[in-house]
Amino acid sequence: MMIIVMKQTATKEQIDALLRKIKRWGFETHLSTGENKTVIGIIGKGESLQERAFLAFEGVENVMQVNKPYKIVSREFHPEKTIVDVKGTKIGGQDIVIMAGPCSIENRPTVMKIAKAVSSRGAAILRGGAFKPRTSPYSFQGLGEEGLKILREAADETNMSVITEIMDVRYLELIENYADILQIGARNMANFTLLKEIGRSKKPVMLKRGMAATLQEFLLAAEYIMSEGNENVILCERGVRTFEQYTRNTLDLAIVPAIKELSHLPIIVDPSHATGRRYLVTPMALAAVAAGADGIMVEVHTNPAEALSDGAQALLPEDFGKMMNSVNIIAKAVGRTV
Numbered sequence: 001m002m003i004i005v006m007k008q009t010a011t012k013e014q015i016d017a018l019l020r021k022i023k024r025w026g027f028e029t030h031l032s033t034g035e036n037k038t039v040i041g042i043i044g045k046g047e048s049l050q051e052r053a054f055l056a057f058e059g060v061e062n063v064m065q066v067n068k069p070y071k072i073v074s075r076e077f078h079p080e081k082t083i084v085d086v087k088g089t090k091i092g093g094q095d096i097v098i099m100a101g102p103c104s105i106e107n108r109p110t111v112m113k114i115a116k117a118v119s120s121r122g123a124a125i126l127r128g129g130a131f132k133p134r135t136s137p138y139s140f141q142g143l144g145e146e147g148l149k150i151l152r153e154a155a156d157e158t159n160m161s162v163i164t165e166i167m168d169v170r171y172l173e174l175i176e177n178y179a180d181i182l183q184i185g186a187r188n189m190a191n192f193t194l195l196k197e198i199g200r201s202k203k204p205v206m207l208k209r210g211m212a213a214t215l216q217e218f219l220l221a222a223e224y225i226m227s228e229g230n231e232n233v234i235l236c237e238r239g240v241r242t243f244e245q246y247t248r249n250t251l252d253l254a255i256v257p258a259i260k261e262l263s264h265l266p267i268i269v270d271p272s273h274a275t276g277r278r279y280l281v282t283p284m285a286l287a288a289v290a291a292g293a294d295g296i297m298v299e300v301h302t303n304p305a306e307a308l309s310d311g312a313q314a315l316l317p318e319d320f321g322k323m324m325n326s327v328n329i330i331a332k333a334v335g336r337t338v
Ligand code: PEP
Pocket: 103, 129, 133, 165, 184, 185, 186, 187, 208, 238, 270, 273
Protein backbone atom coordinates (compact mmCIF):
# COMPACT_ATOMS: atom_id res chain seq x y z
CA MET A 1 0.00 0.00 0.00
CA MET A 2 1.14 3.46 -0.79
CA ILE A 3 0.11 6.17 1.63
CA ILE A 4 -0.45 9.81 0.79
CA VAL A 5 -0.47 12.10 3.80
CA MET A 6 -2.33 15.31 3.01
CA LYS A 7 -1.28 18.64 4.47
CA GLN A 8 -3.31 19.91 7.40
CA THR A 9 -4.33 22.81 5.16
CA ALA A 10 -5.48 20.55 2.28
CA THR A 11 -8.99 21.40 1.14
CA LYS A 12 -11.81 18.96 0.48
CA GLU A 13 -11.61 19.87 -3.22
CA GLN A 14 -7.92 18.98 -3.35
CA ILE A 15 -8.55 15.65 -1.64
CA ASP A 16 -11.51 14.84 -3.90
CA ALA A 17 -9.56 15.74 -7.03
CA LEU A 18 -6.74 13.43 -6.00
CA LEU A 19 -9.13 10.59 -5.17
CA ARG A 20 -10.83 10.94 -8.56
CA LYS A 21 -7.49 10.82 -10.31
CA ILE A 22 -6.32 7.70 -8.47
CA LYS A 23 -9.62 5.93 -9.15
CA ARG A 24 -9.42 6.87 -12.83
CA TRP A 25 -6.00 5.18 -12.92
CA GLY A 26 -7.75 2.04 -11.75
CA PHE A 27 -6.59 1.82 -8.14
CA GLU A 28 -8.61 1.17 -5.00
CA THR A 29 -8.45 3.89 -2.36
CA HIS A 30 -9.04 3.89 1.38
CA LEU A 31 -9.55 7.17 3.17
CA SER A 32 -8.55 7.82 6.77
CA THR A 33 -9.94 11.12 7.99
CA GLY A 34 -8.21 12.06 11.22
CA GLU A 35 -8.79 15.05 13.43
CA ASN A 36 -5.77 16.81 11.97
CA LYS A 37 -4.84 14.97 8.83
CA THR A 38 -6.34 13.01 6.01
CA VAL A 39 -4.44 9.97 4.77
CA ILE A 40 -5.18 8.24 1.47
CA GLY A 41 -4.21 4.59 1.07
CA ILE A 42 -3.78 3.16 -2.42
CA ILE A 43 -4.10 -0.59 -2.82
CA GLY A 44 -3.61 -2.90 -5.78
CA LYS A 45 -1.16 -2.60 -8.58
CA GLY A 46 -0.43 0.72 -6.91
CA GLU A 47 2.63 -0.84 -5.31
CA SER A 48 4.45 -0.05 -8.51
CA LEU A 49 3.31 3.57 -8.56
CA GLN A 50 5.94 6.24 -8.36
CA GLU A 51 5.84 8.11 -5.08
CA ARG A 52 7.12 11.19 -6.86
CA ALA A 53 4.04 11.32 -9.07
CA PHE A 54 1.89 12.27 -6.09
CA LEU A 55 4.16 14.86 -4.53
CA ALA A 56 3.28 17.24 -7.35
CA PHE A 57 -0.40 17.38 -6.34
CA GLU A 58 -1.79 20.34 -4.42
CA GLY A 59 -2.26 19.63 -0.71
CA VAL A 60 0.04 16.57 -0.57
CA GLU A 61 2.49 16.62 2.33
CA ASN A 62 4.19 13.25 2.14
CA VAL A 63 4.06 9.95 0.25
CA MET A 64 5.28 6.62 1.65
CA GLN A 65 5.02 2.86 1.29
CA VAL A 66 3.62 0.67 4.08
CA ASN A 67 5.83 -2.36 3.91
CA LYS A 68 3.94 -4.36 6.51
CA PRO A 69 1.51 -7.06 5.36
CA TYR A 70 -1.36 -5.31 7.14
CA LYS A 71 -2.11 -1.80 5.91
CA ILE A 72 -5.45 -0.28 6.92
CA VAL A 73 -5.11 -1.50 10.51
CA SER A 74 -1.60 -0.03 10.74
CA ARG A 75 -0.63 3.11 12.63
CA GLU A 76 1.06 4.39 9.48
CA PHE A 77 -2.25 4.56 7.65
CA HIS A 78 -4.19 5.90 10.61
CA PRO A 79 -1.89 7.72 13.07
CA GLU A 80 -4.68 8.65 15.49
CA LYS A 81 -6.29 5.91 17.57
CA THR A 82 -9.66 4.63 16.46
CA ILE A 83 -12.54 5.15 18.86
CA VAL A 84 -15.51 2.89 18.20
CA ASP A 85 -18.74 4.54 19.22
CA VAL A 86 -21.46 2.11 20.26
CA LYS A 87 -24.57 4.15 21.02
CA GLY A 88 -22.49 6.70 22.91
CA THR A 89 -20.16 4.22 24.61
CA LYS A 90 -16.72 5.01 23.28
CA ILE A 91 -14.39 2.04 22.98
CA GLY A 92 -10.74 3.05 22.62
CA GLY A 93 -11.10 6.44 24.28
CA GLN A 94 -10.41 7.58 27.82
CA ASP A 95 -12.85 5.17 29.45
CA ILE A 96 -12.22 1.49 30.14
CA VAL A 97 -15.35 -0.19 28.75
CA ILE A 98 -16.76 -3.21 30.54
CA MET A 99 -18.61 -5.98 28.70
CA ALA A 100 -20.18 -8.54 31.01
CA GLY A 101 -22.84 -11.22 31.01
CA PRO A 102 -23.35 -14.96 30.85
CA CYS A 103 -21.43 -17.27 28.54
CA SER A 104 -24.68 -18.38 26.91
CA ILE A 105 -28.18 -17.03 27.06
CA GLU A 106 -30.03 -19.72 28.99
CA ASN A 107 -33.43 -18.30 29.90
CA ARG A 108 -35.12 -14.94 30.38
CA PRO A 109 -35.14 -14.64 34.21
CA THR A 110 -31.46 -15.57 34.55
CA VAL A 111 -30.30 -13.16 31.85
CA MET A 112 -32.45 -10.41 33.32
CA LYS A 113 -30.93 -10.95 36.78
CA ILE A 114 -27.39 -10.98 35.39
CA ALA A 115 -28.04 -7.87 33.27
CA LYS A 116 -29.26 -5.91 36.29
CA ALA A 117 -26.34 -7.14 38.39
CA VAL A 118 -23.66 -6.09 35.90
CA SER A 119 -25.27 -2.86 34.76
CA SER A 120 -25.70 -1.58 38.31
CA ARG A 121 -22.00 -2.30 38.91
CA GLY A 122 -20.71 -0.44 35.87
CA ALA A 123 -20.95 -2.64 32.75
CA ALA A 124 -22.00 -0.77 29.60
CA ILE A 125 -22.29 -3.75 27.28
CA LEU A 126 -24.18 -6.98 27.85
CA ARG A 127 -22.60 -10.14 26.45
CA GLY A 128 -24.18 -13.52 25.87
CA GLY A 129 -24.10 -16.23 23.22
CA ALA A 130 -27.18 -17.36 21.32
CA PHE A 131 -25.13 -19.35 18.81
CA LYS A 132 -22.39 -21.13 20.74
CA PRO A 133 -19.17 -22.55 19.26
CA ARG A 134 -19.03 -25.59 21.57
CA THR A 135 -16.15 -28.05 21.43
CA SER A 136 -18.60 -30.95 21.50
CA PRO A 137 -21.65 -31.17 19.24
CA TYR A 138 -23.52 -32.71 22.17
CA SER A 139 -23.07 -29.66 24.41
CA PHE A 140 -25.69 -26.88 24.63
CA GLN A 141 -25.56 -25.00 21.33
CA GLY A 142 -27.50 -21.88 22.31
CA LEU A 143 -31.09 -20.68 21.99
CA GLY A 144 -30.73 -19.01 18.58
CA GLU A 145 -33.17 -16.19 17.82
CA GLU A 146 -35.07 -16.77 21.05
CA GLY A 147 -31.82 -16.05 22.88
CA LEU A 148 -31.19 -12.89 20.86
CA LYS A 149 -34.62 -11.58 21.82
CA ILE A 150 -33.97 -12.20 25.51
CA LEU A 151 -30.54 -10.54 25.32
CA ARG A 152 -31.93 -7.46 23.54
CA GLU A 153 -34.75 -7.11 26.00
CA ALA A 154 -32.44 -7.43 29.02
CA ALA A 155 -30.04 -4.86 27.56
CA ASP A 156 -32.80 -2.38 26.74
CA GLU A 157 -34.25 -2.68 30.21
CA THR A 158 -30.86 -1.98 31.81
CA ASN A 159 -29.71 0.66 29.33
CA MET A 160 -26.88 -1.44 27.92
CA SER A 161 -25.71 -2.35 24.44
CA VAL A 162 -25.57 -5.91 23.13
CA ILE A 163 -22.59 -7.93 21.95
CA THR A 164 -23.14 -11.45 20.66
CA GLU A 165 -21.24 -13.97 18.55
CA ILE A 166 -21.90 -14.62 14.89
CA MET A 167 -20.65 -17.99 13.68
CA ASP A 168 -22.18 -18.16 10.22
CA VAL A 169 -22.89 -15.59 7.51
CA ARG A 170 -26.36 -17.08 7.06
CA TYR A 171 -27.34 -15.51 10.38
CA LEU A 172 -25.85 -12.07 9.73
CA GLU A 173 -29.10 -10.28 9.01
CA LEU A 174 -30.85 -11.94 11.93
CA ILE A 175 -28.09 -11.06 14.39
CA GLU A 176 -27.79 -7.51 13.05
CA ASN A 177 -31.41 -7.00 14.05
CA TYR A 178 -30.61 -7.60 17.70
CA ALA A 179 -26.92 -6.84 18.28
CA ASP A 180 -24.99 -3.58 18.60
CA ILE A 181 -21.60 -5.30 18.24
CA LEU A 182 -20.95 -8.47 16.25
CA GLN A 183 -18.49 -10.81 17.95
CA ILE A 184 -16.22 -13.06 15.93
CA GLY A 185 -15.07 -15.89 18.17
CA ALA A 186 -11.55 -17.26 18.46
CA ARG A 187 -12.50 -20.33 16.41
CA ASN A 188 -13.61 -18.15 13.51
CA MET A 189 -10.79 -15.61 13.50
CA ALA A 190 -9.43 -17.16 10.32
CA ASN A 191 -12.81 -17.76 8.65
CA PHE A 192 -12.03 -15.34 5.86
CA THR A 193 -15.40 -15.63 4.12
CA LEU A 194 -17.11 -14.65 7.36
CA LEU A 195 -14.63 -11.82 7.96
CA LYS A 196 -15.24 -10.37 4.49
CA GLU A 197 -18.99 -10.53 4.89
CA ILE A 198 -18.80 -8.85 8.30
CA GLY A 199 -16.58 -6.24 6.69
CA ARG A 200 -19.56 -5.15 4.63
CA SER A 201 -21.81 -4.83 7.69
CA LYS A 202 -22.49 -1.41 9.20
CA LYS A 203 -22.25 -2.83 12.73
CA PRO A 204 -19.11 -2.56 14.88
CA VAL A 205 -17.22 -5.84 15.15
CA MET A 206 -15.21 -7.36 17.98
CA LEU A 207 -12.64 -9.80 16.65
CA LYS A 208 -11.24 -12.31 19.12
CA ARG A 209 -7.74 -13.64 18.66
CA GLY A 210 -7.54 -17.18 17.37
CA MET A 211 -6.14 -19.62 19.90
CA ALA A 212 -3.04 -20.23 17.79
CA ALA A 213 -2.82 -16.90 15.99
CA THR A 214 0.30 -14.75 15.94
CA LEU A 215 -0.02 -11.00 16.34
CA GLN A 216 0.46 -10.62 12.59
CA GLU A 217 -2.25 -13.17 11.76
CA PHE A 218 -4.55 -11.43 14.23
CA LEU A 219 -4.00 -8.04 12.58
CA LEU A 220 -4.40 -9.53 9.11
CA ALA A 221 -7.78 -10.96 10.15
CA ALA A 222 -8.77 -7.42 11.18
CA GLU A 223 -7.44 -6.20 7.84
CA TYR A 224 -9.88 -8.59 6.08
CA ILE A 225 -12.78 -6.86 7.83
CA MET A 226 -11.49 -3.33 7.32
CA SER A 227 -10.55 -3.83 3.68
CA GLU A 228 -14.26 -4.40 2.96
CA GLY A 229 -15.10 -1.00 4.41
CA ASN A 230 -16.00 -1.64 8.05
CA GLU A 231 -13.97 0.84 10.10
CA ASN A 232 -15.34 -0.11 13.49
CA VAL A 233 -13.19 -3.01 14.55
CA ILE A 234 -12.30 -3.83 18.16
CA LEU A 235 -9.67 -6.47 18.91
CA CYS A 236 -9.90 -8.89 21.83
CA GLU A 237 -7.08 -10.90 23.42
CA ARG A 238 -8.53 -14.04 25.04
CA GLY A 239 -5.46 -16.16 25.57
CA VAL A 240 -3.65 -18.58 23.29
CA ARG A 241 -3.03 -22.31 23.60
CA THR A 242 0.33 -23.27 25.06
CA PHE A 243 1.79 -26.32 26.87
CA GLU A 244 0.22 -25.04 30.10
CA GLN A 245 -2.85 -27.02 31.11
CA TYR A 246 -3.72 -25.58 34.52
CA THR A 247 -5.15 -22.48 32.89
CA ARG A 248 -7.58 -22.87 30.00
CA ASN A 249 -5.36 -20.69 27.80
CA THR A 250 -2.32 -18.51 28.35
CA LEU A 251 -3.17 -14.82 28.49
CA ASP A 252 -0.74 -12.91 26.28
CA LEU A 253 -0.78 -9.48 27.85
CA ALA A 254 2.25 -8.16 26.02
CA ILE A 255 0.12 -8.11 22.89
CA VAL A 256 -1.87 -5.22 24.35
CA PRO A 257 0.89 -2.57 24.23
CA ALA A 258 2.26 -4.23 21.07
CA ILE A 259 -1.06 -3.76 19.29
CA LYS A 260 -1.21 -0.18 20.52
CA GLU A 261 2.18 0.42 18.93
CA LEU A 262 1.43 -1.24 15.59
CA SER A 263 -2.27 -0.47 15.14
CA HIS A 264 -4.80 2.26 15.80
CA LEU A 265 -7.53 -0.21 16.78
CA PRO A 266 -8.85 -0.55 20.33
CA ILE A 267 -8.03 -3.77 22.16
CA ILE A 268 -9.92 -5.32 25.01
CA VAL A 269 -9.05 -8.38 27.13
CA ASP A 270 -11.18 -11.38 28.06
CA PRO A 271 -9.70 -12.87 31.25
CA SER A 272 -12.55 -15.43 31.54
CA HIS A 273 -11.74 -17.57 28.51
CA ALA A 274 -8.04 -16.81 29.02
CA THR A 275 -7.94 -18.49 32.44
CA GLY A 276 -10.98 -20.77 32.75
CA ARG A 277 -10.90 -20.35 36.53
CA ARG A 278 -13.00 -17.88 38.51
CA TYR A 279 -10.32 -16.85 41.00
CA LEU A 280 -7.89 -15.94 38.22
CA VAL A 281 -10.29 -13.67 36.35
CA THR A 282 -10.03 -10.53 38.52
CA PRO A 283 -6.23 -10.52 38.84
CA MET A 284 -5.89 -10.85 35.06
CA ALA A 285 -8.53 -8.17 34.45
CA LEU A 286 -6.52 -5.78 36.62
CA ALA A 287 -3.28 -6.68 34.87
CA ALA A 288 -4.97 -6.05 31.54
CA VAL A 289 -6.07 -2.57 32.59
CA ALA A 290 -2.55 -1.85 33.84
CA ALA A 291 -1.20 -3.02 30.46
CA GLY A 292 -3.34 -0.48 28.63
CA ALA A 293 -6.39 -2.49 27.57
CA ASP A 294 -9.35 -0.39 26.41
CA GLY A 295 -11.85 -2.68 28.06
CA ILE A 296 -12.59 -6.00 29.71
CA MET A 297 -15.02 -8.74 28.71
CA VAL A 298 -16.00 -11.05 31.56
CA GLU A 299 -18.50 -13.83 32.11
CA VAL A 300 -20.83 -13.35 35.06
CA HIS A 301 -23.52 -15.73 36.33
CA THR A 302 -25.89 -15.61 39.28
CA ASN A 303 -25.66 -19.38 39.70
CA PRO A 304 -22.43 -20.64 38.12
CA ALA A 305 -22.93 -24.20 39.38
CA GLU A 306 -26.06 -24.46 37.21
CA ALA A 307 -24.67 -22.59 34.17
CA LEU A 308 -25.07 -24.43 30.87
CA SER A 309 -21.57 -23.40 29.78
CA ASP A 310 -18.36 -22.06 31.33
CA GLY A 311 -19.66 -22.01 34.93
CA ALA A 312 -16.15 -22.57 36.32
CA GLN A 313 -14.94 -19.23 35.02
CA ALA A 314 -18.08 -17.18 35.71
CA LEU A 315 -17.83 -14.45 38.34
CA LEU A 316 -20.67 -14.06 40.83
CA PRO A 317 -22.22 -10.56 40.80
CA GLU A 318 -20.43 -9.80 44.11
CA ASP A 319 -17.07 -10.85 42.62
CA PHE A 320 -17.82 -8.66 39.62
CA GLY A 321 -18.54 -5.72 41.93
CA LYS A 322 -15.22 -6.23 43.73
CA MET A 323 -13.43 -6.49 40.40
CA MET A 324 -14.98 -3.19 39.32
CA ASN A 325 -13.78 -1.43 42.50
CA SER A 326 -10.23 -2.56 41.82
CA VAL A 327 -10.47 -1.79 38.09
CA ASN A 328 -11.36 1.77 39.11
CA ILE A 329 -8.20 2.09 41.18
CA ILE A 330 -5.88 0.61 38.52
CA ALA A 331 -7.54 2.68 35.79
CA LYS A 332 -6.82 5.85 37.74
CA ALA A 333 -3.21 4.80 38.22
CA VAL A 334 -2.71 4.51 34.46
CA GLY A 335 -4.56 7.72 33.63
CA ARG A 336 -7.85 6.16 32.54
CA THR A 337 -11.42 6.35 33.78
CA VAL A 338 -14.13 3.72 34.10
C1 PEP B 1 -17.22 -16.26 23.94
O1 PEP B 1 -16.77 -15.15 24.25
O2 PEP B 1 -18.42 -16.53 24.07
C2 PEP B 1 -16.33 -17.30 23.38
C3 PEP B 1 -16.81 -18.44 22.88
O3 PEP B 1 -15.02 -16.98 23.44
P1 PEP B 1 -13.82 -17.44 22.48
O4 PEP B 1 -14.30 -17.31 21.07
O5 PEP B 1 -12.73 -16.48 22.84
O6 PEP B 1 -13.46 -18.86 22.86
